[in-house]
Amino acid sequence: MRRGWFLPIVATFGFCFLYAPIVSLVIFSFNESRLVTVWGGFSTRWYGELLADGQMLAAAWISLKVGVLAASIATVIGTLAAFVLTRFGKFRGKLLLTGMVTAPLVMPEVIIGLSLLLLFVAMELVLGWPAGRGLTTVVIAHATFTSAYVAVIAQSRLRDMDESLEEAARDLGAGPVRVFFDITLPVIAPALVSGWLLAFTLSLDDLVIASFVSGPGASTLPMVIFSKVRLGVSPDVNALATIIIVIVAVAVTIAGLLLMRQSKKTG
Secondary structure, eight states: OHHHHHHHHHHHHHHHHHHHHHHHHHHHTTBSSSSTTSOOOBOOHHHHHHHTOHHHHHHHHHHHHHHHHHHHHHHHHHHHHHHHHHHSOSOTTHHHHHHHHHHHHHSOHHHHHHHHHHHHHHHHHHTOOSOSSSHHHHHHHHHHHHHHHHHHHHHHHHHHSOTHHHHHHHHTTOOHHHHIIIIIHHHHHHHHHHHHHHHHHHHHHOOHHHHHHOOTTOOOHHHHHHHHHHTOOOHHHHHHHHHHHHHHHHHHHHHHHHHHHHHHHHO
16 A cells, blocks of 8 residues: 555655746746735736837747757758668768767767857858858757757667568669658658657757857847846746747647547557
8 A cells, every 4th residue: 555655646746846836937927026936916917028028029039930940950961860870781981970960969068069169160260151150050050969869760760660661662663762752751750740849949948059159139039038037037037938838738738639639540
């Protein structure tokens, strides 16, 4: 009996530890008082001030653009790298390529950000491009480190894929390009979607690397929030966090319902 109660109690404490701060953040986003730790009554005042904050809205728009562009570029690069590593067998430089693909997964973000900053400075001196730090450098930086995550996800799907489907298509006269687009790509599409979403999330959440490679007019949302929090947590930050939580919760719920519907159809 003791063993039967132990795991539920530990799980309850664990979930409370994780979600109690989030619940309190949502509650205090409706606080009338400017002090985030003192309840002054229910109000939606800070949501209105958030929507009137041009700096915050501009940073959110920049983060969305950077996330979409970086995730799309990372999906292409990561898929090509995964295809080479899983389909081309042994070749000279495979070990080096594998190390280059997996290095961003274990390397500290400070090192990645500093190395990319030095690279962009050297490129500007030698090639004249990119001219300064801005949206372009942030997109390149985010696509660079997120492509590693896409490559890992795509590799796992390609390894589990039944290659007899591709062999049958080739036996019927299809060329390599036709086989890739008609057979391979539809099979690994769920993994690519997962990789794109993960890359988009990592880009949207990144602060350290963006701080190194961004410039004037290219401050992402995490950078703006961090600059505000350094001076003290303001209620409009709570409102922004609540909006993000609601969007994520709705997206997860929709994804779960779609997966349940798909499993019922296949079952």
